[in-house]
Amino acid sequence: MKLVEDTTFGGGLPSDGEATSGFFNLQKIRTQKKFVPRKSLGQNFLKSEPALKKIIEAGEVKKDDIILEIGPGRGKLTEKLLERAGLVIAVEKDRELFEFLKTKFEKEIETNAFVLIHGDVLNFDVRETILKFFSGPRISGSLSRPDHSKNLELLRYKIIANIPYNITGAILRKFLSAKGGSASGGKKFLTARNQPERMVLMVQKEVAERILGRRENISYSKPSHGRKLGKESILSISVKAYGEPKMIMKVPARYFSPTPQVDSAVILIKNISRKNFEIPAQPSPKERERFGASPFGGGMEGVNEERFWKIVKAGFAHKRKKLSGNLKNLVSLEKTNLAVFKDKRAEDLSLTDWILLARTPNL
Secondary structure, eight states: OOSSTTEEOSTTOBTTOOOOTTHHHHHHHHTTSOOOOOGGGTOOEEOOHHHHHHHHHHHTOOTTOEEEEEOOTTSHHHHHHHHHOSEEEEEEOOHHHHHHHHHHTHHHHHTTSEEEEESOGGGOOHHHHHHHHHHSOOOTTSOOOOOOTTOGGGOOOEEEEEOOGGGHHHHHHHHHSTTTTTTTTOOOSTTSSSOOSEEEEEEEHHHHHHHHOSSSOOOTTSOOTTOOOOOOOHHHHHHHTTOEEEEEEEEOGGGEESOOSSOEEEEEEESOOOGGGSSSOOOOGGGTTTOSSOTTTSSOOOOOHHHHHHHHHHHHHSTTSOHHHHTTTTOOTTSTTTGGGTTOOGGGOOHHHHHHHHTSOOO
């Protein structure tokens, strides 16, 4: 049975069951030649040990963790993950690097600590892979494989990756948008039934700053007391609707090989959940002591997800226009509690503001 094209599980067998006797010796010969990074695949490999350490710390990687790594490259981050995690699943699109990693991590593949997949992460189904892996045959001394087939909610995992620059936008849409993956044919992550519990991503510094948006979730319905609130974007709202983004560190371009033209940054997205869209709204596990049924007042019902995104997208459709024009066919801003938004632009509103707007009745 073939799970994913060119998937390597333990026992020295690819997913289609063909024996690999002598295969690794051949690959060692092939991978001795110098690898030339491909610009078309956005390949810039992190070479900073301090940055790698920070990524692992932000991921809070433990022995019982399942980690999804996107674009492992030469395997520097993979090595660190394998030292601490129970299972690492890596998706590599480059055939040459895929073969290189097969050789480099032959032992980890044999002992079922590492699942290596050659393919496009935009078309990858992490739930299917984890479920098939834990339903497969066990090998003595390998990671315990409980049967999750009847309880898919137990399939918790983390995403930790140095995202390829050339597909950053596509990956973020797949992970974060309300209709994640629909445009590319891929699967959802943050909006999926089995969300990652946290994500640690290396992205371009400019993208990281856009994701963070305003540093506090301050509503225009409350006074700011002169504080600089910053600006939001549809990207930052897409992230904050499902999790809490945080800047971990900025990474200068010189810490990569080859050196890119822009600096990068490591961001953490934690407390990932669908709490804002559940009826009644539910906090993530770590928020249960901080809030009641919802972080927006305790006991308030979650908003309709489809209506929320319809309003957000309409608000950002013409960025320089005021919301009184962008939302005139969706929300009546003449109401007392919404009048404060009339002369604002979409970039001025926080997540709390958008949720308030989404709670209003249809026109």
